[in-house]
Amino acid sequence: xxxxxxxxxxxxxxxxxxxxxxxxxxxxxxxxxxxxxxxxxxxxxxxxxxxxxxxxxxxxxxxxxxxxxxxxxxxxxxxxxxxxxxxxxxxxxxxxxxxxxxxxxxxxxxxxxxxxxxxxxxxxxxxxxxxxxxxxxxxxxxxxxxxxxxxxxxxxxxxxxxxxxxxxxxxxxxxxxxxxxxxxxxxxxxxxxxxxxxxxxxxxxxxxxxxxxxxxxxxxxxxxxxxxxxxxxxxxxx
Numbered sequence: 060x061x062x063x064x065x066x067x068x069x070x071x072x073x074x075x076x077x078x079x080x081x082x083x084x085x086x087x088x089x090x091x092x093x094x095x096x097x098x099x100x101x102x103x104x105x106x107x108x109x110x111x112x113x114x115x116x117x118x119x120x121x122x123x124x125x126x127x128x129x130x131x132x133x134x135x136x137x138x139x140x141x142x143x144x145x146x147x148x149x150x151x152x153x154x155x156x157x158x159x160x161x162x163x164x165x166x167x168x169x170x171x172x173x174x175x176x177x178x179x180x181x182x183x184x185x186x187x188x189x190x191x192x193x194x195x196x197x198x199x200x201x202x203x204x205x206x207x208x209x210x211x212x213x214x215x216x217x218x219x220x221x222x223x224x225x226x227x228x229x230x231x232x233x234x235x236x237x238x239x240x241x242x243x244x245x246x247x248x249x250x251x252x253x254x255x256x257x258x259x260x261x262x263x264x265x266x267x268x269x270x271x272x273x274x275x276x277x278x279x280x281x282x283x284x285x286x287x288x289x290x291x292x293x294x295x296x297x
Contacts, residue, residue: 062121062159068108079121082156082163086136089169091148094178096126096157099186099215105152113153123157125149127172127181137166145172149185183215191219191272194292195227199268203228208259208266208284211273212248213239216294220270221246232266234259260284268292 062079084090102122104110114120130144140146148157148164156162172181194216195201207224211217212233224231225247233248240251252259260276265286274295281291 060160062156063123064119064121065106066118066120068106068111070107073106074122079119079159081161084132084134084137084163086134087166088134088163089130089137089140089146089148089166090132090161090163091126091128091146091169092131092161093126093148093157093159094128095182096123097179097183097186099124101152101186105155110152114155121156121159121162123150123159123162124152124155125182125185126157126162127178128162130169131161134166139166140169145178146170147172147181147184184219187215188219188223190216190294191223194270194272194294195220195223195268198292199270199290201227201229201268204230205267206230206232206265206286207268207270208232208234209248210234210254210259210269210271210276212243212251214272216272218242218246220272221248229268232259232264265289 060081061076064075064077065073067073105114126148130140130142130146133140147170149168150156150162150164207229209217209220212221213235221231221233231248232250233243234252234254236255237253243251260280262284266284266289267286268290269281270292272294274293278291
């Protein structure tokens with residue numbers, strides 16, 4: 060099978076497309092024929108070696124931590140899936156291997172693909188979607204009617220954050236550039252701040268959660284717009 064491989068940490072020059080053995084699923088794994096795989100900022104950080112504490116020093120490595128596709132084989136211990144199922148696979152940062160024609164994924168990291176979204180859309184859910192969900196729910200303790208500000212709202216994590224916050228019943232203010240206002244309205248944002256025209260940290264409004272998805276504004280900059288018990292969440296803490 061073809062796969063996106065690198066044999067050492069470095070820049071773009073270390074990446075090559077080459078033939079690799081098709082993986083064989085373990086007892087608790089499914090083999091997915093990949094229809095789509097998404098690229099995230101973490102991928103170039105992995106390539107450069109910034110996550111080597113997780114990815115280790117063994118090579119070659121196949122890049123890619125999330126994908127979607129169709130199951131072509133299941134391990135003998137797999138109970139929840141069968142051949143032909145359309146799924147989302149999340150091999151994760153330690154295991155990687157999603158940028159290939161086939162990838163073997165643990166059953167507990169495999170999820171049924173919703174019928175109403177494409178394979179391409181489905182492949183973007185694990186990394187950005189889980190980051191947004193965990194940031195808002197586990198760190199931000201989001202609740203109904205709380206006020207949430209999402210900085211970088213039109214990015215990968217940001218678009219998920221806006222939608223997830225609305226599902227929880229929050230009032231959402233989205234910070235992005237003006238051209239993305241229509242998209243953010245469609246995703247459910249109640250208010251939109253164009254950062255090229257207005258600095259949200261100078262606002263008179265107070266928020267229960269300030270979620271900086273792009274790590275552009277520090278806690279010290281944002282604390283003035285936090286409510287008395289407000290929470291500041293950052294994907295890349297300073």
